[in-house]
Amino acid sequence: MEQDAQLVQQCLQGDGSAWEELVRRHSRRIFNICYRFTGNRTEAEDLSQDVFLRVYRTLGSYRSAHGGFATWMTSVTRNLLIDHYRRTKRDRSTDSLDDAMPAVESKESTGRRPDEQALLSELSAQVQVALTHLSPELREAVILRDLQQLEYSEIQAVLAVPEGTVKSRINRGRIELARILQQMGVRPS
Protein backbone atom coordinates (compact mmCIF):
# COMPACT_ATOMS: atom_id res chain seq x y z
CA MET A 1 0.00 0.00 0.00
CA GLU A 2 2.79 2.38 0.96
CA GLN A 3 4.61 1.33 -2.16
CA ASP A 4 1.55 2.29 -4.23
CA ALA A 5 1.46 5.72 -2.60
CA GLN A 6 5.15 6.17 -3.31
CA LEU A 7 4.69 5.14 -6.93
CA VAL A 8 1.82 7.61 -7.26
CA GLN A 9 4.07 10.38 -5.97
CA GLN A 10 6.75 9.42 -8.49
CA CYS A 11 4.14 9.38 -11.27
CA LEU A 12 3.01 12.88 -10.33
CA GLN A 13 6.64 13.98 -10.67
CA GLY A 14 6.64 12.65 -14.22
CA ASP A 15 8.28 9.26 -13.68
CA GLY A 16 6.98 7.04 -16.50
CA SER A 17 8.50 3.85 -15.10
CA ALA A 18 6.57 4.34 -11.84
CA TRP A 19 3.33 4.53 -13.83
CA GLU A 20 4.29 1.42 -15.75
CA GLU A 21 4.88 -0.36 -12.45
CA LEU A 22 1.46 0.71 -11.18
CA VAL A 23 -0.18 -0.55 -14.37
CA ARG A 24 1.58 -3.91 -14.09
CA ARG A 25 0.66 -4.29 -10.43
CA HIS A 26 -3.07 -3.59 -10.85
CA SER A 27 -4.02 -4.50 -14.44
CA ARG A 28 -4.85 -8.13 -13.69
CA ARG A 29 -7.10 -7.31 -10.73
CA ILE A 30 -8.94 -4.56 -12.62
CA PHE A 31 -9.36 -6.80 -15.67
CA ASN A 32 -10.89 -9.53 -13.48
CA ILE A 33 -13.38 -7.15 -11.86
CA CYS A 34 -14.41 -5.90 -15.32
CA TYR A 35 -14.67 -9.41 -16.73
CA ARG A 36 -16.76 -10.74 -13.85
CA PHE A 37 -19.06 -7.73 -14.13
CA THR A 38 -19.53 -7.81 -17.92
CA GLY A 39 -18.90 -11.50 -18.68
CA ASN A 40 -17.13 -10.46 -21.89
CA ARG A 41 -13.35 -10.44 -22.37
CA THR A 42 -13.27 -7.78 -25.08
CA GLU A 43 -15.49 -5.42 -23.12
CA ALA A 44 -13.45 -6.13 -20.00
CA GLU A 45 -10.24 -5.27 -21.82
CA ASP A 46 -11.63 -2.02 -23.19
CA LEU A 47 -13.06 -1.07 -19.81
CA SER A 48 -9.78 -1.85 -18.04
CA GLN A 49 -8.01 0.46 -20.46
CA ASP A 50 -10.60 3.19 -19.77
CA VAL A 51 -10.11 2.72 -16.03
CA PHE A 52 -6.37 3.28 -16.28
CA LEU A 53 -6.85 6.26 -18.57
CA ARG A 54 -9.16 7.87 -16.05
CA VAL A 55 -6.84 7.01 -13.16
CA TYR A 56 -3.92 8.54 -15.06
CA ARG A 57 -5.83 11.75 -15.67
CA THR A 58 -7.14 12.06 -12.12
CA LEU A 59 -4.08 10.79 -10.30
CA GLY A 60 -3.59 14.21 -8.74
CA SER A 61 -6.91 13.90 -6.90
CA TYR A 62 -5.86 10.76 -5.03
CA ARG A 63 -5.16 11.32 -1.34
CA SER A 64 -3.52 8.45 0.50
CA ALA A 65 -5.03 9.72 3.76
CA HIS A 66 -8.50 8.79 2.45
CA GLY A 67 -7.64 5.13 1.86
CA GLY A 68 -5.47 2.79 -0.13
CA PHE A 69 -4.71 3.31 -3.80
CA ALA A 70 -6.22 -0.09 -4.63
CA THR A 71 -9.53 0.88 -3.00
CA TRP A 72 -9.53 4.21 -4.82
CA MET A 73 -8.84 2.46 -8.10
CA THR A 74 -11.58 -0.09 -7.44
CA SER A 75 -13.94 2.79 -6.81
CA VAL A 76 -13.03 4.35 -10.17
CA THR A 77 -13.56 0.96 -11.81
CA ARG A 78 -16.95 0.52 -10.17
CA ASN A 79 -18.12 3.96 -11.37
CA LEU A 80 -17.04 3.21 -14.91
CA LEU A 81 -18.73 -0.19 -14.84
CA ILE A 82 -22.01 1.34 -13.67
CA ASP A 83 -21.75 3.98 -16.42
CA HIS A 84 -21.09 1.26 -18.94
CA TYR A 85 -24.03 -0.78 -17.64
CA ARG A 86 -26.39 2.19 -18.03
CA ARG A 87 -25.09 2.94 -21.52
CA THR A 88 -25.54 -0.61 -22.76
CA LYS A 89 -28.72 -1.47 -20.84
CA ARG A 90 -30.92 -1.19 -23.91
CA ASP A 91 -28.73 -3.63 -25.86
CA ARG A 92 -29.09 -6.27 -23.19
CA SER A 93 -32.86 -6.01 -22.72
CA THR A 94 -33.43 -9.18 -24.71
CA ASP A 95 -30.90 -11.27 -22.81
CA SER A 96 -32.21 -14.39 -21.13
CA LEU A 97 -30.90 -17.38 -19.27
CA ASP A 98 -31.16 -19.41 -22.47
CA ASP A 99 -28.36 -17.38 -24.07
CA ALA A 100 -25.31 -19.24 -25.19
CA MET A 101 -22.81 -19.94 -22.48
CA PRO A 102 -19.59 -17.97 -22.64
CA ALA A 103 -16.49 -19.65 -23.96
CA VAL A 104 -14.76 -21.86 -21.47
CA GLU A 105 -12.47 -19.72 -19.39
CA SER A 106 -8.82 -20.09 -20.22
CA LYS A 107 -6.64 -19.98 -17.18
CA GLU A 108 -3.33 -21.07 -15.87
CA SER A 109 -2.75 -24.69 -15.04
CA THR A 110 -4.03 -25.62 -11.61
CA GLY A 111 -2.60 -29.13 -11.40
CA ARG A 112 -6.07 -30.70 -11.49
CA ARG A 113 -7.00 -33.81 -13.45
CA PRO A 114 -8.41 -33.08 -16.94
CA ASP A 115 -11.93 -34.29 -16.05
CA GLU A 116 -11.96 -32.15 -12.90
CA GLN A 117 -10.63 -29.24 -14.91
CA ALA A 118 -13.34 -29.63 -17.53
CA LEU A 119 -16.05 -29.82 -14.86
CA LEU A 120 -14.67 -26.77 -13.11
CA SER A 121 -14.50 -24.84 -16.37
CA GLU A 122 -18.13 -25.66 -17.13
CA LEU A 123 -19.18 -24.70 -13.63
CA SER A 124 -17.20 -21.44 -13.85
CA ALA A 125 -18.95 -20.59 -17.09
CA GLN A 126 -22.36 -21.28 -15.52
CA VAL A 127 -21.58 -19.16 -12.47
CA GLN A 128 -20.35 -16.37 -14.76
CA VAL A 129 -23.62 -16.43 -16.71
CA ALA A 130 -25.59 -16.34 -13.46
CA LEU A 131 -23.51 -13.39 -12.24
CA THR A 132 -24.34 -11.31 -15.31
CA HIS A 133 -28.05 -11.86 -14.61
CA LEU A 134 -27.82 -10.25 -11.18
CA SER A 135 -28.80 -6.61 -10.85
CA PRO A 136 -25.68 -4.39 -11.03
CA GLU A 137 -25.82 -3.30 -7.40
CA LEU A 138 -26.01 -6.89 -6.14
CA ARG A 139 -23.45 -8.05 -8.71
CA GLU A 140 -20.81 -5.54 -7.71
CA ALA A 141 -21.29 -6.35 -4.02
CA VAL A 142 -20.90 -10.09 -4.61
CA ILE A 143 -17.87 -9.61 -6.90
CA LEU A 144 -16.08 -7.39 -4.40
CA ARG A 145 -16.81 -9.68 -1.45
CA ASP A 146 -16.64 -13.21 -2.85
CA LEU A 147 -14.27 -12.79 -5.78
CA GLN A 148 -12.03 -9.92 -4.74
CA GLN A 149 -12.19 -10.92 -1.06
CA LEU A 150 -12.50 -7.30 0.13
CA GLU A 151 -13.41 -6.47 3.74
CA TYR A 152 -16.80 -4.91 4.45
CA SER A 153 -15.11 -1.60 5.27
CA GLU A 154 -13.31 -1.57 1.91
CA ILE A 155 -16.52 -2.40 0.03
CA GLN A 156 -18.22 0.37 1.96
CA ALA A 157 -15.53 2.79 0.77
CA VAL A 158 -15.80 1.63 -2.83
CA LEU A 159 -19.59 1.69 -3.04
CA ALA A 160 -19.96 4.74 -0.77
CA VAL A 161 -22.88 3.17 1.13
CA PRO A 162 -23.29 2.26 4.84
CA GLU A 163 -21.95 -1.10 6.03
CA GLY A 164 -25.50 -2.38 6.72
CA THR A 165 -26.38 -1.77 3.07
CA VAL A 166 -23.22 -3.56 1.97
CA LYS A 167 -24.12 -6.64 4.03
CA SER A 168 -27.70 -6.56 2.84
CA ARG A 169 -26.63 -6.39 -0.82
CA ILE A 170 -24.14 -9.22 -0.43
CA ASN A 171 -26.79 -11.32 1.30
CA ARG A 172 -29.43 -10.66 -1.33
CA GLY A 173 -26.90 -11.12 -4.10
CA ARG A 174 -25.89 -14.57 -2.88
CA ILE A 175 -29.49 -15.73 -2.44
CA GLU A 176 -30.44 -14.41 -5.87
CA LEU A 177 -27.40 -16.04 -7.46
CA ALA A 178 -28.31 -19.40 -5.89
CA ARG A 179 -31.84 -19.03 -7.27
CA ILE A 180 -30.58 -18.20 -10.78
CA LEU A 181 -28.22 -21.19 -10.74
CA GLN A 182 -31.12 -23.40 -9.73
CA GLN A 183 -33.18 -22.01 -12.61
CA MET A 184 -30.31 -22.79 -14.94
CA GLY A 185 -30.45 -26.38 -13.81
CA VAL A 186 -27.17 -26.34 -11.89
CA ARG A 187 -27.83 -28.87 -9.19
CA PRO A 188 -26.05 -29.03 -5.85
CA SER A 189 -23.09 -31.40 -6.11
Place this chain on the structure above:
Amino acid sequence: MNWTCEQTEFRLTDYLDGLLAAEEQHAFDVHVNSCARCTPLVRDVTQTVSRLHLLPELAAPPRLVYNILDATLGPRETVTGWAAVLGFLRGIASPRFAYGSLSVAATFLMLVTASGFNWKKPRLADLSPTSIYRNTNRQVHLVYARGTKYVSDLRVVYEIQSRLRQDNELPTGNESTVPEAAPQKQPGSTDGTSPATPRQQNRANDSHSHLEVLAEELPFLSGKLSLVSSGKLGIAMSGKLIFPVSGKL
Protein backbone atom coordinates in the same frame (compact mmCIF):
# COMPACT_ATOMS: atom_id res chain seq x y z
CA MET B 1 -35.29 -18.17 21.28
CA ASN B 2 -37.66 -18.34 18.33
CA TRP B 3 -36.18 -18.10 14.85
CA THR B 4 -38.14 -17.28 11.69
CA CYS B 5 -37.59 -17.88 8.00
CA GLU B 6 -37.17 -14.13 7.46
CA GLN B 7 -34.42 -14.06 10.08
CA THR B 8 -32.66 -16.97 8.36
CA GLU B 9 -32.69 -15.12 5.07
CA PHE B 10 -31.68 -11.79 6.61
CA ARG B 11 -28.81 -13.21 8.71
CA LEU B 12 -27.49 -15.70 6.20
CA THR B 13 -24.33 -13.71 5.50
CA ASP B 14 -23.65 -13.39 9.25
CA TYR B 15 -24.11 -17.16 9.52
CA LEU B 16 -21.67 -17.81 6.64
CA ASP B 17 -19.16 -15.36 8.11
CA GLY B 18 -19.49 -16.98 11.54
CA LEU B 19 -20.77 -13.76 13.08
CA LEU B 20 -23.83 -15.16 14.87
CA ALA B 21 -23.78 -15.22 18.65
CA ALA B 22 -23.87 -18.67 20.28
CA GLU B 23 -27.56 -18.36 21.17
CA GLU B 24 -28.44 -17.13 17.67
CA GLN B 25 -26.39 -19.87 16.09
CA HIS B 26 -28.26 -22.51 18.11
CA ALA B 27 -31.66 -21.06 17.18
CA PHE B 28 -30.57 -20.79 13.55
CA ASP B 29 -29.49 -24.46 13.45
CA VAL B 30 -32.67 -25.70 15.15
CA HIS B 31 -34.86 -23.77 12.74
CA VAL B 32 -32.98 -24.64 9.58
CA ASN B 33 -32.88 -28.35 10.43
CA SER B 34 -36.65 -28.44 10.85
CA CYS B 35 -37.75 -26.00 8.11
CA ALA B 36 -38.48 -27.39 4.66
CA ARG B 37 -37.99 -23.95 3.09
CA CYS B 38 -34.80 -22.88 4.87
CA THR B 39 -32.87 -26.16 4.58
CA PRO B 40 -32.45 -25.98 0.77
CA LEU B 41 -31.94 -22.22 0.92
CA VAL B 42 -28.97 -22.47 3.29
CA ARG B 43 -27.56 -25.43 1.36
CA ASP B 44 -27.85 -23.69 -2.04
CA VAL B 45 -26.40 -20.38 -0.86
CA THR B 46 -23.51 -22.10 0.93
CA GLN B 47 -22.73 -24.00 -2.23
CA THR B 48 -23.03 -20.89 -4.40
CA VAL B 49 -20.49 -19.08 -2.22
CA SER B 50 -18.15 -22.08 -2.49
CA ARG B 51 -18.53 -21.99 -6.27
CA LEU B 52 -17.76 -18.29 -6.35
CA HIS B 53 -14.60 -18.93 -4.37
CA LEU B 54 -13.62 -21.58 -6.92
CA LEU B 55 -13.78 -19.14 -9.84
CA PRO B 56 -10.21 -18.69 -11.08
CA GLU B 57 -8.48 -15.35 -11.38
CA LEU B 58 -7.96 -14.90 -15.09
CA ALA B 59 -4.75 -13.66 -16.62
CA ALA B 60 -5.04 -10.25 -18.24
CA PRO B 61 -4.46 -10.21 -22.01
CA PRO B 62 -0.74 -9.61 -22.66
CA ARG B 63 -1.40 -6.60 -24.86
CA LEU B 64 -3.47 -4.84 -22.18
CA VAL B 65 -0.49 -3.36 -20.34
CA TYR B 66 1.10 -2.10 -23.58
CA ASN B 67 -2.19 -0.64 -24.80
CA ILE B 68 -2.60 1.22 -21.51
CA LEU B 69 0.98 2.49 -21.59
CA ASP B 70 0.60 3.57 -25.21
CA ALA B 71 -2.66 5.35 -24.39
CA THR B 72 -1.23 7.15 -21.36
CA LEU B 73 2.50 7.67 -21.92
CA GLY B 74 2.26 7.77 -25.71
CA PRO B 75 3.56 5.25 -28.20
CA ARG B 76 7.04 3.98 -27.56
CA GLU B 77 9.81 5.03 -29.92
CA THR B 78 10.08 2.62 -32.82
CA VAL B 79 13.53 1.85 -34.14
CA THR B 80 13.98 1.45 -37.90
CA GLY B 81 16.76 0.67 -40.38
CA TRP B 82 20.12 -0.67 -39.26
CA ALA B 83 19.37 0.14 -35.64
CA ALA B 84 16.40 -2.24 -35.79
CA VAL B 85 18.57 -4.97 -37.36
CA LEU B 86 21.23 -4.46 -34.68
CA GLY B 87 18.56 -4.54 -32.00
CA PHE B 88 17.24 -7.81 -33.42
CA LEU B 89 20.73 -9.34 -33.53
CA ARG B 90 21.39 -8.18 -29.97
CA GLY B 91 18.17 -9.83 -28.94
CA ILE B 92 19.09 -13.22 -30.39
CA ALA B 93 22.76 -13.07 -29.34
CA SER B 94 22.09 -14.86 -26.11
CA PRO B 95 23.56 -18.23 -25.03
CA ARG B 96 20.07 -19.63 -24.67
CA PHE B 97 19.16 -18.83 -28.26
CA ALA B 98 22.56 -20.06 -29.51
CA TYR B 99 22.24 -23.43 -27.74
CA GLY B 100 18.72 -23.83 -29.02
CA SER B 101 19.74 -23.03 -32.61
CA LEU B 102 22.74 -25.37 -32.44
CA SER B 103 20.67 -28.28 -31.15
CA VAL B 104 18.04 -27.72 -33.83
CA ALA B 105 20.74 -27.58 -36.55
CA ALA B 106 22.44 -30.72 -35.21
CA THR B 107 19.15 -32.61 -35.11
CA PHE B 108 18.39 -31.53 -38.67
CA LEU B 109 21.83 -32.64 -39.90
CA MET B 110 21.50 -36.00 -38.17
CA LEU B 111 18.07 -36.63 -39.63
CA VAL B 112 19.13 -35.65 -43.15
CA THR B 113 22.30 -37.76 -42.92
CA ALA B 114 20.39 -40.73 -41.53
CA SER B 115 17.96 -40.50 -44.41
CA GLY B 116 20.85 -41.24 -46.78
CA PHE B 117 21.49 -37.76 -48.14
CA ASN B 118 24.94 -37.58 -49.70
CA TRP B 119 26.60 -34.34 -48.60
CA LYS B 120 29.47 -34.76 -51.10
CA LYS B 121 27.14 -35.13 -54.07
CA PRO B 122 23.92 -33.46 -53.02
CA ARG B 123 20.96 -34.17 -55.23
CA LEU B 124 17.47 -32.81 -54.96
CA ALA B 125 16.07 -36.26 -55.72
CA ASP B 126 17.56 -37.55 -52.44
CA LEU B 127 15.18 -35.31 -50.56
CA SER B 128 12.03 -36.73 -52.16
CA PRO B 129 9.80 -38.61 -49.68
CA THR B 130 10.27 -41.91 -51.55
CA SER B 131 14.07 -41.66 -51.45
CA ILE B 132 14.03 -40.64 -47.82
CA TYR B 133 11.78 -43.59 -46.97
CA ARG B 134 13.90 -46.06 -48.96
CA ASN B 135 17.18 -44.82 -47.51
CA THR B 136 15.84 -44.69 -43.98
CA ASN B 137 14.53 -48.23 -44.35
CA ARG B 138 17.96 -49.36 -45.61
CA GLN B 139 19.75 -47.61 -42.75
CA VAL B 140 17.45 -49.16 -40.19
CA HIS B 141 18.07 -52.63 -41.58
CA LEU B 142 21.83 -52.04 -41.66
CA VAL B 143 21.84 -50.89 -38.06
CA TYR B 144 19.74 -53.89 -37.11
CA ALA B 145 22.12 -56.28 -38.90
CA ARG B 146 25.18 -54.72 -37.26
CA GLY B 147 23.52 -54.93 -33.91
CA THR B 148 22.66 -58.58 -34.41
CA LYS B 149 26.23 -59.36 -35.46
CA TYR B 150 27.62 -57.55 -32.44
CA VAL B 151 25.37 -59.46 -30.08
CA SER B 152 26.32 -62.71 -31.80
CA ASP B 153 30.04 -61.92 -31.37
CA LEU B 154 29.49 -61.15 -27.75
CA ARG B 155 27.80 -64.50 -27.30
CA VAL B 156 30.85 -66.27 -28.72
CA VAL B 157 33.15 -64.46 -26.33
CA TYR B 158 30.93 -65.23 -23.36
CA GLU B 159 30.70 -68.84 -24.45
CA ILE B 160 34.50 -69.07 -24.51
CA GLN B 161 34.71 -67.43 -21.12
CA SER B 162 32.16 -69.77 -19.57
CA ARG B 163 33.84 -72.85 -20.98
CA LEU B 164 37.20 -71.72 -19.71
CA ARG B 165 35.68 -71.17 -16.31
CA GLN B 166 34.09 -74.62 -16.38
CA ASP B 167 37.35 -76.16 -17.36
CA ASN B 168 39.20 -74.42 -14.54
CA GLU B 169 36.69 -75.85 -12.11
CA LEU B 170 37.08 -79.44 -13.36
CA PRO B 171 38.87 -81.88 -10.98
CA THR B 172 42.48 -82.71 -11.89
CA GLY B 173 41.70 -86.48 -12.33
CA ASN B 174 40.10 -85.74 -15.65
CA GLU B 175 43.45 -84.64 -17.00
CA SER B 176 44.31 -88.25 -17.68
CA THR B 177 41.61 -88.47 -20.34
CA VAL B 178 43.07 -85.58 -22.26
CA PRO B 179 45.29 -86.79 -25.05
CA GLU B 180 48.85 -85.67 -24.60
CA ALA B 181 50.25 -83.61 -27.38
CA ALA B 182 53.45 -84.70 -28.99
CA PRO B 183 56.35 -83.03 -27.16
CA GLN B 184 58.10 -81.93 -30.27
CA LYS B 185 54.95 -80.46 -31.83
CA GLN B 186 52.74 -77.60 -30.96
CA PRO B 187 49.11 -78.67 -30.80
CA GLY B 188 47.26 -77.93 -33.99
CA SER B 189 50.37 -77.32 -36.05
CA THR B 190 52.15 -79.44 -38.48
CA ASP B 191 55.86 -79.83 -38.74
CA GLY B 192 55.74 -78.62 -42.31
CA THR B 193 57.67 -81.56 -43.56
CA SER B 194 54.89 -83.91 -44.58
CA PRO B 195 51.54 -82.19 -44.76
CA ALA B 196 48.71 -84.29 -46.10
CA THR B 197 48.02 -81.59 -48.63
CA PRO B 198 49.26 -78.01 -49.04
CA ARG B 199 45.71 -76.73 -48.40
CA GLN B 200 45.54 -78.50 -45.02
CA GLN B 201 48.91 -77.04 -44.12
CA ASN B 202 47.69 -73.51 -44.99
CA ARG B 203 44.46 -73.96 -43.01
CA ALA B 204 46.33 -75.06 -39.92
CA ASN B 205 48.69 -72.13 -40.17
CA ASP B 206 45.75 -69.72 -40.67
CA SER B 207 43.97 -71.12 -37.62
CA HIS B 208 47.11 -70.71 -35.58
CA SER B 209 47.45 -67.08 -36.61
CA HIS B 210 43.73 -66.47 -35.87
CA LEU B 211 44.18 -67.85 -32.38
CA GLU B 212 47.16 -65.57 -31.86
CA VAL B 213 45.00 -62.59 -32.83
CA LEU B 214 42.23 -63.80 -30.49
CA ALA B 215 44.75 -64.17 -27.67
CA GLU B 216 45.89 -60.60 -28.23
CA GLU B 217 42.33 -59.33 -28.27
CA LEU B 218 41.42 -61.33 -25.15
CA PRO B 219 44.38 -61.15 -22.78
CA PHE B 220 42.66 -63.33 -20.20
CA LEU B 221 42.95 -66.20 -22.67
CA SER B 222 46.67 -65.72 -23.11
CA GLY B 223 48.49 -69.01 -22.78
CA LYS B 224 45.31 -71.03 -22.82
CA LEU B 225 44.57 -71.15 -26.53
CA SER B 226 45.96 -73.74 -28.83
CA LEU B 227 44.92 -76.03 -31.61
CA VAL B 228 44.15 -79.61 -30.89
CA SER B 229 46.14 -81.91 -33.03
CA SER B 230 43.75 -84.82 -32.86
CA GLY B 231 42.45 -83.97 -36.26
CA LYS B 232 39.89 -81.47 -34.98
CA LEU B 233 40.29 -77.74 -35.23
CA GLY B 234 39.33 -75.70 -32.17
CA ILE B 235 40.36 -73.90 -29.02
CA ALA B 236 41.92 -76.04 -26.35
CA MET B 237 43.17 -75.51 -22.87
CA SER B 238 45.63 -77.86 -21.29
CA GLY B 239 45.32 -80.03 -24.36
CA LYS B 240 41.52 -80.42 -24.07
CA LEU B 241 39.25 -79.24 -26.84
CA ILE B 242 36.88 -76.71 -25.29
CA PHE B 243 35.55 -74.85 -28.30
CA PRO B 244 35.43 -76.74 -31.61
CA VAL B 245 35.68 -74.78 -34.82
CA SER B 246 34.12 -76.11 -37.99
CA GLY B 247 36.61 -77.78 -40.34
CA LYS B 248 39.30 -80.34 -39.94
CA LEU B 249 43.03 -80.33 -40.31
